[in-house]
Amino acid sequence: MKKLLTLFHMNKKYLSIIIYSFFFTINCGDGIIGSESNQAISHVEWSLGTPDDSAGYVVSNSMLTATGIIKNIGDTTIMAPWHVEAEFYTDSTFSFLLGGDQYSFNVNLDTNTSTFWTLKFSSSEIVESNYTDFAIKNFRAFIKKNN
Numbered sequence: 001m002k003k004l005l006t007l008f009h010m011n012k013k014y015l016s017i018i019i020y021s022f023f024f025t026i027n028c029g030d031g032i033i034g035s036e037s038n039q040a041i042s043h044v045e046w047s048l049g050t051p052d053d054s055a056g057y058v059v060s061n062s063m064l065t066a067t068g069i070i071k072n073i074g075d076t077t078i079m080a081p082w083h084v085e086a087e088f089y090t091d092s093t094f095s096f097l098l099g100g101d102q103y104s105f106n107v108n109l110d111t112n113t114s115t116f117w118t119l120k121f122s123s124s125e126i127v128e129s130n131y132t133d134f135a136i137k138n139f140r141a142f143i144k145k146n147n
Contacts, residue, residue: 041082041141043074048136050116061129063122064088064098066136071114078109078141086139088121094137099123 048056048068058065066086072078085102089095101119109115119136122128 037145038083038142039145041078041143043072043076044070044078044141045073046070046084046117046139046141057134059129059132059134061127063120064128064131064134065118065120067116067118069114070109070117070141072109072111075111077111079143080106080108082109082141082143084117084119084139084141086119086136088119089135089137090131091133092135094135098126098131098134100138 046068048066050056050067050069053067056066056068058067066088070084081104083102083104085100087100088098090098099121101121103117103119105115107115121134
């Protein structure tokens with residue numbers, strides 16, 4: 001019984017290390033949506049669609065693409081480099097997440113100025129053409145901050 005308890009405590013210790021490592025990796029990453037090391041840009045307006053593609057969503061056999069316009073509505077210039085990102089869902093119920101994408105801008109965005117953005121999602125694990133009603137959510141603009 002004593003050996004069993006010792007084994008249990010050793011496994012509990014390793015399990016704790018694995019769980020801690022998992023959460024540390026998620027919270028400290030530089031990935032899609034919500035990275036704490038990034039500074040969100042709150043003074044923007046964004047919309048889906050462009051003059052050439054009013055819907056803003058394009059589905060192909062190998063990719064989901066969302067396009068739109070972002071406008072700086074603040075009183076300061078957004079300095080390059082800056083980024084936009086969003087999550088891709090199977091449809092507008094937002095109940096099944098497919099993944100996400102980021103796009104980088106290497107130009108400044110002055111006050112009251114707009115620019116186009118494009119985000120894309122593809123995966124070897126899904127057939128993109130099965131998701132003709134896909135939608136994006138959690139769009140944000142941000143500046144990457146170094147730790």
